[in-house]
Amino acid sequence: MSKKMQVLIVEDEPIIADDIAICIGQMGHEVTSICNTADQALAVLDQSTIDLALLDIKIKGGRDGVQLAQCIKQKTNIPFIYISSLYDKTTISRAKNTRPSGYIVKPFKDEDIKVAVDMALVKTKIKPVNQSDTDQLELxxxxxxxxxxxxxxxxxxxxxxxxxxxxxxxxxxxxxxxxxxxxxxxxxxxxxxxxxxxxxxxxxxxxxxxxxxxxxxxxxxxxxxxxxxxxxxxxxxx
The missing domain is CATH 2.40.50.1020 (LytTr DNA-binding domain)
Structure with missing residues (x-):
């Protein structure tokens, strides 16, 4: 049986958060926590093992989803996907600089979530080439x-x-x-x-x-x- 992935959702609109959680559950994964601020999310990351994070960009609190992603990259190497109604040039540029595994624009369909999550988890299964491996190809x-x-x-x-x-x-x-x-x-x-x-x-x-x-x-x-x-x-x- 495939490992059940632990997913963190950061979304301050309860109805949307529930929709995402239902979709994740239908995929066979488990939602570890739903947070509506960056501080809550970082606390969860300190206390739980998370395999994937889904981040709204416009959230409550002093830090938005892009700033949260920057913190996540400093703490761990888990993949994260943005889910946002924002798609202006400035926001997209900020988001791209954090190298997310995906960017889903609201309103979204369940299939959008499923495809983005599948692709993010595929990437985690492909390990970076380790320079210390004895069978490393030098090119x-x-x-x-x-x-x-x-x-x-x-x-x-x-x-x-x-x-x-x-x-x-x-x-x-x-x-x-x-x-x-x-x-x-x-x-x-x-x-x-x-x-x-x-x-x-x-x-x-x-x-x-x-x-x-x-x-x-x-x-x-x-x-x-x-x-x-x-x-x-x-x-x-x-």
Whole structure:
């Protein structure tokens, strides 16, 4: 039987909090606590083992949900998802800087909650590559006139371009003279999976999956029919 995940909900509107809790329960997980302030939530984190937090941004008290997320990141490495009616540029920018596992806009459907929670928990099952592992693969790429080590955890996805491949990072990319097929053979054991003839994705960086599209760092990438079964088999979905 799959482990029952302990979920913290931070939401100051009781009806919405109850709706979220019911959805979490239907997924087979357990709501450890429902809080309406950041201070209450931090107290729960000190006293309980939490696997996932769902955070409203506009909450009661002196700190909002984004400030709470910053505190959570300092205390623990659990994933968190924002649920908010706010989607203005400033709020989205603040939220993105905390690297949430998802962002759900109110009003939401139960399916929105389920997909976001599934994706957040998938990420927790894919451990970052540990540099101290004895079987760690050492890989280097060329950067201008230098050769630098590749951080497997920082690559978002790799894109095929004829006989070249493009490594996409946050705000930059690197072009290497290797085919995507050869790179796939090298990186499959490092948490990467082919989703399309053109794309190899870092499973740790997936934001969400909708229908036949994978979203990574805000970019939609198609899932090819020939790759969908293998790709889905790599995911742990509760």
């Amino acid at each position: 280097f790429i060329r950067e201008r006139n230098a050769i630098v080590p590749l951080d497997f955890n920082e690559v978002f996805y790799i894109e095929a371009s004829d006989n070249y491949s493009i490594f996409h990072f946050e705000g930059k990319h690197h072009v290497v003279s290797q085919t995507l097929k050869l790179i796939e053979q090298t990186l499959a054991s490092q948490g990467y999976c082919r989703i399309h003839k053109t794309f190899l994705v870092n499973l740790r960086k997936i934001d969400r999956i909708e229908h036949s599209v994978v979203f990574i760092n805000g970019r939609p990438l198609p899932i090819g029919k020939a790759y969908k079964k293998t790709f889905m088999s790599r995911l742990t979905i509760f």
